[in-house]
Amino acid sequence: MKKAIATLMILVISVSPLFRGLYFELEAYAFLAVLALLSVVYLFTKLANREAMRFHKWILVFGVCLIAAYILSFAKAVSIRDNITSLIQISTYLLVSIILYDYYHDKKRLFGQTLMLFTVIAGFINAILGIEALSGAFESLNYTLIYMRVGGMFQYANTAAVYFMICVVFSIALIHSVKSILLKLMLSGMGNIAFLALLLTSSRGGFLVGIAVFLLMWALQPKGYRLKYVCSFVCTVVPAFLFIGRIITLGGSRDYISIAKWMAVSFMAAVILSLIYGVVSSLLSGAKASIRNGLAVVCLVGFLAVAAVIVLNHGITAILPGNIIMRFQTLGLQDRNIILRLTYFRDALKLISSNWLLGLGGGGWYSLYQSVQDMFYVARTVHNHYLQVFVEAGILGFISFLAIILLSLINMFYSLINQKDDTERIMLTGIFCGFLALVLHSSFDFNLSYVSMALLLWTFVAGSAVCLSEKSTANAGTVLQTISFRSNAAKLAVIVACSALFSVSGLFTASAYYADRGFNSLLRKDYVTSGTYYLKASHLDPLNPVYHFQLAKVYYNYSKRSADPIQVEGWRRTAIKEAEQSVLLNPCYPEYREILAFICYESDQPLKALENAEKLIELQPLKNSNYELLAKCYLKSAEYYRNNNNMDKCREMLIRCSQVDQLPKVTADETIMEYKHQALALLKSF
Known part of the structure; x- marks a missing residue:
């Protein structure tokens, strides 16, 4: 039963x-509920x-500290609901990591092969x-x-x-970790398609x-396997380099059959090359190692020489498409994407400087x-998860969080340098890389920020402890400290926590389903x-x-x-109520704030509209339409005060x-200047 659950x-x-990478709430909560x-x-x-x-003692300690940090951040959280989301996610990640380690702690090879094989198959699809x-034939x-640019189901390249x-890393590691020849060949083909993507x-x-x-x-391969790694990598x-140009030329053609054909050709070419390499390796298995290595080196040098001749005669575009080359030609400190990322990091540090102790909570x-x-841009995330946390x-x-990452890397490193079994070292190298x-x-x-990738990260965290063998534990000293508890009360407490996670995730899944239909x-x-x-x-x-924001718009x-004027007034009152919520x-x-200010303005509630328009300027000072809304609200507030015989306030609003x-x-655009002239x-x- 436990094996089935851990495998599942x-x-x-x-x-x-x-x-969709579990980026959106509907799929994310559904998967979190299943895992809970x-x-x-x-x-x-x-x-x-x-x-x-x-x-693992210290991963558990730092994991609990991470959960505690998000709980403490409720004190200054800008959005209680978003912080609840972050808390649910972190708690589920740690829970999954605990259970995977508990089952696989003495099944290192099984863990590695299961994780890598399932990931490669899903990645292939x-x-x-x-x-x-790319064909454009499938609207969905x-x-x-x-x-x-291919983004896969992540929708982000x-x-x-x-x-x-x-x-690709997993497929190459598995090629040298499994015994089945057929599986080796299939892994080469699947790795080829993943590399093409x-x-x-x-x-x-x-x-x-x-x-x-x-x-x-390559550097971490055990002795005698580095050349094999290079050969498998080349195969x-x-x-993918040979046929990528064919696929790119079919972009937007709606000819999905031809794209499928070239993918199949690339897949089979990788399989055939791997098969040839395997046959040659078997034939030379009885020869001296120096002879085998010499032949392999000659073949690789010959291959590189052919590639060099092709590049010299036809240019780098013979093996790499022009669009990829152009992207690298524009890479530099003046590149827009680099400037934007540095800007994100700088602005994140601004927020951190004034909220470094407790943070702003999820969604902060x-x-x-x-x-x-200082420059207008739209970015839902920091583009640096460490600064985001x-x-x-x-x-x-x-x-x-940083301690969990570093500790996991140290665990894997110790496991690698102390691993004597070549097959397990190759597998651990794949997981580590x-x-x-x-x-x-x-x-x-x-x-x-993709829940699927965060789950993969925390699976790696569990694997970092699983990967430590008894020998590496002895050498690692205090790196690995496994704790265990038998208390039924403790288990029941964790079960209650898991049940709460399941219930809340299930509830949020249902609400996200309705919201998706509503959107x-x-x-x-x-x-x-x-x-x-x-x-x-x-x-x-x-x-x-x-949901209240969308209801306000509806x-x-x-x-x-x-x-009907009465119905109009009623619906606007309800819209304001939802916007206020x-x-x-x-x-x-x-x-x-913007929708609330706008609806209040349209509903002849200028003072409430003005209050939110002024706050909007503080929250979003670089969006010019906010200043247009502010100017409108000043004019309408002036009219309101004039109608109520408060001429001093009317004059103040006009000024x-x-x-x-x-x-x-x-x-100052034309619209703002027009409002100024009216004022x-x-x-x-007067």
Whole structure:
């Protein structure tokens, strides 16, 4: 039973990237609920069998500290609901890590092979879907592309790049870790398609991390396997370089059959090359090692010579498409993407400097980053997960998360240098390099904002402790300290926590389902259906400000479509109520303030509109339309005070309206200047 649950957990984690990477709430909560349920069943099994639970002491300590940091951040959290989300995610990640370690702590090889095989198969499917999207024949896959860059089911090329890189690393590691010849050949083919998808992401950061990781993987191979690694790598990736140009030329052609054909050709070429290599290796198995290595070196040198001749005669575009080369030619400190990332990091440090102790809670960055930016941009994440955690959970969260990562890397390193079995060392090298790729790439992108990638990271964390053998434990000293507990009360407490996670995740899944239906109806401008679904979602998840925000927009549209003045007033009152609720639940998110100010303005509530428009300027000072809204609110407030015979306040409002164009970060456009002239004209009448 325990084996089935642990295997199913790894399977669930492995296939999760196929569901939009679990970036969106509907899929994310559904998978978290499934994992929480599996955890409950596993723990009940342990309880019934009166077995002890085991885990790495320090990873558990720092994991609990990370959870504690998010709990403490409620004190200053800008959004209670978003912080609950972060708390659920972190708790589930740690729980999954504990259970995987508990089962696999003495099954190192089984853990590695199960994780890598499931990941490679899922990555193979993901790569096929991503590459086929290039044809444009499948409308449902168009969202996976950004400027003809393959994003896979992540819908984002950079995260897809590091994911496909991990799949290639795993496939090559498995080729030298499994005995089945057929499986070796299939792994070579699947690794080839994953590498092809990696190239088609055109991710410069992914390529740079990939080069470093593939070289490190070569360096960490056991004695006598480095040349084998190079040969397997060449057999796997060379066909991708040969046929990538054919696939790129079919982009947008709607000819998905031809793309499938070239993928099949590339797959079979990798299989055939691997088969030839395997046959030659078998024939030379009786020869001296020096002869075998000499022949292999001659073949590799010959291959490199041919590649060099091709490049010299036809240019680098003979093996790499022009669009990939162009992306590298623009790489530099003046590159827009690098400038933007450095800007994100700088603004994150601004938020950290004033909230370093407790953080701003989950959602703290995307709620407040526009209040500190010096150039306008839109970024839902910091694009650096370590800084993201610092912004959200403060110094304790940052130190705890960083400690978990570093401790896991140390565990894997000790395991590698002390591992005597060649097969296990190759497998551990694959896990270590995959983990390192994800850790490095997440320092300049938001991979870990995808729940699927975060689950993979925490599976690596569990694997870092699993990978430590008894021999490495002795040499590592205090690196590995496994703790165990048999207390039924402790197990029941964890079961209660798991049940709570399952219940809340299940509830949020249901609300996210209704919200998804409501959003799709909103896109079709079916406001009645949309309102019905969002109302159901808000009843299930009343703390979610997004649902109240969407209901405010729906009810405002009801008012626009009604001809009855009484109904119009009623719908606008309801819209204001929902908008106020969204602001109450997250007072720092600019869009909530904007919709509230706008609806109040349209509903002849100028003072309330002005109050929120002024707050909006603090939260989003670089968006020029906010200043237009502010100027309108000043004019309407002036009219309100004039009608109530408060001429001093009327004059004050008009003066403020005439000075909007002088505010520090405004760009005085025609609309703002028009409001200014209106205010100045009215001031002359005083």
